[in-house]
Amino acid sequence: MKKYFITGFIILLPITLTLWVVVFTLDLLTNPFLSIMEKITPPHVALLFTRLLVFFVLIAFIMVLGFLARLIFFDHLIKMLNTLFSRLPFIKKIYMAVTDISKAVFSLEGRKAFRKAVLVSLSDKSTAIGFISGEVPIQCVSKTKKKLLPVVVPTAPHPTSGWFLFVPEDKVRDAQISNEDALKLIVACGAINLDNGKKWHKK
Numbered sequence: 001m002k003k004y005f006i007t008g009f010i011i012l013l014p015i016t017l018t019l020w021v022v023v024f025t026l027d028l029l030t031n032p033f034l035s036i037m038e039k040i041t042p043p044h045v046a047l048l049f050t051r052l053l054v055f056f057v058l059i060a061f062i063m064v065l066g067f068l069a070r071l072i073f074f075d076h077l078i079k080m081l082n083t084l085f086s087r088l089p090f091i092k093k094i095y096m097a098v099t100d101i102s103k104a105v106f107s108l109e110g111r112k113a114f115r116k117a118v119l120v121s122l123s124d125k126s127t128a129i130g131f132i133s134g135e136v137p138i139q140c141v142s143k144t145k146k147k148l149l150p151v152v153v154p155t156a157p158h159p160t161s162g163w164f165l166f167v168p169e170d171k172v173r174d175a176q177i178s179n180e181d182a183l184k185l186i187v188a189c190g191a192i193n194l195d196n197g198k199k200w201h202k203k
Contacts, residue, residue, distance in 0.1 A: 004191070029057070029058065114131035117129060117182035119173045119174075119175050147168065149168075151164075151165050151166075155186075156186045157189050159187060
């Protein structure tokens with residue numbers, strides 16, 4: 001029962017926090033605009049129009065903020081915030097873990113640091129899920145005389161640590177799921193069903 005509760009809590013927490021932030025922001029911004037909208041629209045639709053207006057304003061603000069964040073002007077501010085969060089007790093552990101995961105799975109401009117999720121045969125009876133990353137140094141290939149693939153096998157449920165392996169190509173199979181879904185499986189210790197219609201455990 002405990003592990004089911006923890007798994008459900010892990011899945012529900014980010015959804016709940018996101019919804020709470022959205023609702024709180026809409027409520028906070030609705031009140032200033034509501035009195036204005038009541039003067040120019042019928043009372044029974046003023047609230048609806050205000051909500052829609054605030055929603056689109058919020059979307060536009062987020063896009064503008066994202067654009068400005070890419071400019072050099074915000075680079076120093078971002079570094080200061082990173083330094084601040086990385087020094088706060090308790091918060092720094094969560095912040096650094098999320099940052100490490102984000103950098104591991106994604107990189108800037110939409111490029112992925114990990115090429116794809118794969119299944120790695122560790123023995124005749126066990127298989128692990130991992131990610132192909134980078135290239136194998138020529139020196140290693142010349143010594144083994146085999147086609148090798150660089151594979152990162154994260155630990156569960158904390159994928160910020162794990163093993164970096166050079167695995168023979170014939171021991172690696174395409175998992176046929178996205179990096180994001182593979183990460184969900186690892187964090188949830190396999191307790192979630194992706195239900196994407198794919199038999200990803202087969203080649």
